Amino acid sequence: MTNLGFPLEREARLLEESTPGQGWSADPTGQFVYISPKTLNYIGQDAENLARLEGTDDCGWRQVVHPDDYHRVVARWLHSLKTGKPYESEHRIRRFDGAYRWFRNAGMPSRDDQGRIVGWYGVLIDIEEQKQAEAASREREWELSQLVDMVPIHLWRLTPDGEPIFFNKRMIDFLGLDVAQTDKPGMSRLEAVIETAIHPHDAAEFSGALNRCLVTGEGFDMRYRLRRADGVYRWMSSRAEPMRNRDGEIVQWYGLCLDIEDEIRTQGALRRTVDKLARATQAAKLSELSASIAHEVNQPLAAIVAACNACRRWLSADPPNLERAKISLERIIRDANSASEVVSRIRVLFSQTDKARSEVDITDVIAEVRRLMADELAIKNIHMETEFDRSLPQVLIDPIQMQQVLINLIRNAIDALETIVDGTRLIRLRTIRDGDNTIRVEVRDVGPGIKEPERIFEPFFTTKENGMGMGLAICRSIIESHNGRLWAINNQLSGTILTFTLPIQARGAA
């Protein structure tokens, strides 16, 4: 060592005072020779007192080293003394006021020319703050890992090319496998996970969607069934998002997956309830209808029976009144026909099923109805104007039922117009689009209008002399069975507008 002209002792003291370390030295037996005044201040003892204390234990440390650390520290110190290996430990030292702080203590042996240890020199550094920071960080890390494991959700991580590298505890418990245990020979880990855990029906879609995301970097979002350890598949709602570095490169994918089995079940139950309700409503409608049918059929039958009795009386009179008997018979024929018409209408209503439905252009149906009714319109001197939106898409309907509806609505309009003696007898029929998913058909007349537009759809309700009171109720049933609506409003100027809507089927949804 070069002497720079300062006394060595002063040099050492300056070094002591200006560095955070607190120096010490000891003899080869481990007895302290020098202890920094800073250390003595800290522990609140002077050197003599400390020297006296030293006699009471192996190294005189029992008083100052935390009891939990003492044995470890002493063992290590004795080990260094015995082997000559450098000493190093971290432990708590008691301050004068009884508080403990963490220190790092490091010492090296000093040897003579023959390599014999002549003493030990070391330094004590206060590491309390560092220790606290470490503890806080450990705590945070523990909390985070607890969070990751305890959130009621499956979390997983993927490498940028899609290899799973982490499952949280929930996911491990669910699958019964940790990420490394999913590996299978001859396939990537992702393929193995898909084969093991994703429902076979969902696997292709899952791997397609995930691969697309890995390529494009878009977020992943899918529902699929995931296999639980016991072999039961449960519905999951899953999402994954990429984590990017500052350059925008994907460094990892984070995925989460939420068990939605119970919700799916609830939804299923709900849907079944709604279906049941719909059927119940339909049944209620049917019983309502059957009462109407009884009425509809009994009405002409009663008229027939009465006319038959009358006819018999005309014939058995003396002399027989053939003229009157003939009139009675004509009534009987007329009423019998109208009874059979009721029956065939009812048959149309009930015999048609969904199977009879097909994609049809409503314009064609209307044209056919118009052809069917041309004579009736001509006899009654009624003009029918049509206005078609030719761009309307086809609708899924039962053409015969739709014909029935249109004929009924047009007859209704004809009846309304019969009250007009002079003036235009006009029916306007038009088709228009009503929003994205609906087409609308309107039948307008310029008749006197109706008092209660909603009541005309009730069974039995009729404003006509010999009306059935059923036609419009049946029409409404037909339209509603096509998921459409049928309603009437009074035209602002005069007459009635009967309107129905039909839904446009999404392609392939039928």
Place this chain on the structure above:
Amino acid sequence: MSPDNFIVFIVDDDARMRESLSDLLESLGWRFVALGSASEYMSYTRPNLPGCLILDVELPDINGLDFQKQISHGDHPPIVFLTGHGDIPSSVRAIKDGAVDFLTKPFTERDLVDAIRSAVEQDQAVRLERAELETLREHLASLTPREREVLPLVISGLLNKQAAAELGISEVTLQIHRSKIMQKMEAASLADLVRIAEKLQIPITHSRRAGST
């Protein structure tokens, strides 16, 4: 029940039903009027004849049963209901409220004819009684004020002497009043007069016992 001394009212909104019923009643040679609604019936001036009202339950302007209630206090013929779909509660209600019958379409000629007959007979009886009462009231109105005082005493069963004392007149005078009353009320006997007074709801003012003390 001769064909022309009663009338049948048909109220049904179904024109076919009206026609056939009319045909039938015509073939029976009965007098009838066919109407399409309750209001048409109400505005029709009915001849003063016993009759029957054939009423469809499902009328366009009012429910037949409600209409029955509405006219129950007026002078209307008995009702025979017709319905396309008869239910027990409605028919019970109709009969309770005084309907003669409740026929479900289609009905037989016999049921209809029987129902009309019994309705007409019922109406005839009611009318007869009403007419009789009317005559009695006219008779009562023809009595002098003094005779009207004597009448309750006589029907109470008081002896002529007692009745005369009650009114402070002579027995002879009372006897004259009494024979006038018998004459005017067209009563054949005292028992007949008591029956007539009962129909006219003339109160008995004196019991015999009260007067005999």
